[in-house]
Amino acid sequence: MEKQVVDGLREVFQSGRSRPLQYRKQQLRALLRLITERQGDIEQALKQDLNRSMYNTSLFELISIENDIKVAERDMVDWAAPQPVKKNLNSALDDVYIKPEPLGVVLIIGTWNYPWAMILQPLVGAIAAGNAAVVKPSELSEHSARLMKELLPLYLDKEMYQVVTGGIPETQELLKQRFDHIFYTGSSTVGKLVMEAAARHLTPVTLELGGKSPCYIDKNCDIAVACRRITWGKFANCGQTCIAPDYILCEPSIQDRIIEEIQKTLLEFYQKDPKSSPDYCRIINTRHFDRVLALMNECTIALGGESDRSQCYIAPTVLKDVLPHFKIMQEEIFGPLLPIITVNDLSEAINFINAREKPLALYVFSSDKTVIKRMLTETTSGGVTVNDVLMHYTVDTLPFGGVGNSGMGRYHGRHTFNQLSHHRACLIKSFAMEGLNDARYPPLTAARLRKAKFFMQHRWCSCSGICVWAVIATILAVGLLVALIVVLI
Template sequence: MEMQVVDGAREAFQSGRSRPLEYRKQQLRALHRLITEHQADIAQALKQDINRSMYDTSLFELIGLENDIKLAESNLADWAAPQPVKKNLSTAVDDVYIKPEPLGLALIIGAWNYPWALTLQPLIGAIAAGNAAVVKPSELSEHSARLLKELLPQYLDKEMYPVVTGGIPETQELLKQRFDHIFYTGNSTVGKLVMEAASRHLTPVTLELGGKSPCYIDKNCDIAVACRRITWGKFANCGQTCIAPDYILCEPSIQDRIVEEIRNTLREFYPEDPKTSPDYGRIINTHHFDRVMALMEGCTIALGGESDRSQCYISPTVLQNVLPHFRIMQEEIFGPLLPIVTVNDLSEAIHFINGREKPLALYVFSYDKKVINRMLMETTSGGVTVNDVMMHYTLNSLPFGGVGNSGMGRYHGKHTFDQMSHHRSCLIKSFAMESLNDARYPPLSVARVRKAKLVLQTRWCSCCSGMCVWAVISTVVAVGLLIALLVVLL
């Protein structure tokens, strides 16, 4: 079944129907209609999957999708246009440019925590770049997966953009097929399996993974505001966000203040009880519930700690005096647990961060520009936000992606288009100026190599006016004739 779907999508791509920009725009507009006409259905599916409120669905998924679609549609002509590059003397009268071309057939494997944004954002780029794509939503967010499979063929070209649902066996079968690009969002364990499968066909991959994103709070900052923003980022979607602050690093002197400010913020966000709040979510299933609960082993609970397995509910929980060897510090939490690890100073915090896998995101809160600059200069991560959390994700002008264990490749906005395109180098030569080619033809000599060095130096951009190009050529020719005349006369 999976093979037939893949073969059908590849055949549809090879028909050439996605080459015209107008076709791509039509598909993008259709995808936008799907989102706008079925917001209530999408919100209901997410309510069933993860107890997500309709407001959070709009905030965390749909607004970003609509923005990316509008951006792609309005800028597609510029993105897909040949890009002029600098020339040298030997190519002065030639056409030299980079032409973005479709890669072919992509496989998009979505994630369950944001099943619409993390599945459709890559699809937007695939459509804009002119690719076909097989869409595989996560089986864990089953209501969203079922709805996506129902709706997508009603709006998009169902041969070019088929949806395959199912679990691990279906995904494994898809990974046996040949694709021109694989886009996977999820954890690093599965990411390695995806990359291994892709290597059999030398298929390029984009891996959007995760990791333990640190959050350093400097004592010289507005701690109340810092904690308010961290509390939002950590407990939104019940902590199931790949760029949520995974743990806090701070000096011992401000740990109690941080706990108190988070307590005050939780009272503001969930005045009665998070369990009854429409704005607080649930863990995706009992398997992940048990995994998250086990991470608290040996930890001191400063706030929260309540749970209800029958509802997959875990309250917003803060753990203090957490030591580096604790289990909770060995893996990505992906749940509403916030450990606080104390460090003596900024240098120790930097050392702590650099001693672990490179995170998907890094957060630092400080008034001190020296502190901020040291964090930026002496650490590495997929992205950085200073004095806030997660907001770099909302800017489609910024590339989003990991580094090392947190992933490879990047997307959002034009970056998704570029990731899903082959940037083809094009040189359209003229038959003119053959005399310049003597420098590369045998028999070679010192003089010819010297001439080649002159001819092959990059000198100007191809967007320079023809008059300027011909002026340079005329000058070179005139100088050559003058030298030749002087040789004759002497």
């Protein structure tokens, strides 16, 4: 079945249906109608999957999707236009440009923590770039997957965009097919399997993975504001966010103050009982519940720690005096547990970060520009936000993606379009001025080589042809003037 789906999409893509920009805009408008007209259904599905409120669904998924659609529709003509490049003297009179072209059939494999954004945001870029696409939502967010399977064919061209649901067997069967690009969001472990399968067809991949995103709090900062922002970013979606702060690094002298401020913020955000708060989500299933709960072994609980397996509920929890060898520091938490590791100074914090895999995100809170500069200069990560968390994700002009073990490739806004396009190098020459080509034709001589070197190594300006012809006309005029002077003398 999966092979028939892919073959059918490829046949329609090769017919050229998605080449016109107007077609792509129509599909994007239809996708926007899906989001606006069926928002209530989407909210209900996420309530069932993650106990997420309608307000959090809009804040964390739907607003970003709508923005990406509107940006793509508005700017697509500019994105898809040929991009002139600088020329050398050898190509001064030629058309030289980069032309973005559709890749073909794209596979988008989403994840369960943000099941709509992680599918539809890459799909926006695939549509804008002119590709056909297969989308594979996670089976763990089953209500969202079922709804997506139902809704997408009602709004989008079902001969160009199809939804495949199911679990591991269906995903494995999809990965056996030849795609022109695979866009995967999920864990590093599965990301390696996706890349291995893609290698069999030499298919390029975008891997949006995760990791342990550090959060350094400098003693010279507004600790109350820092803890308020960290608490929001860590415990939103019950900690199940790939760029959530995974752990805090701070000096021992401010650990108790941090715990105190987080406690105040938790009370403000979720009142005395987070379990009854409409803004507090649940762990996706009992398997992940058991995994997250086991990470607290050997840790000292400073705040929270309560749980209810029947509801997949784990309270917002802060763990103090955590040591680097603890189990919780060996894997991405992906849950509402926030360990605090104490370090003696900034240098030790930087060394701690650099001794581990490159994270998807890095956060630093400080009022000291020197501290900020050192953290930015001496570490690396997919993205970084200073004095806040998560918010770099919301800037559609910034590329979002990982580095090393946290992923490869980037997306959001134009970056998604570029990621899912082939950037074709184009050189259009005329039959005129053939004499200039003598330098590259046999029989080669030292003089011809010097001439070829001169024309190939010297850049011409990248402005319009009018400028080129004006310069040539000037050269000819000067030559004629010199010749006239010689004759008159």
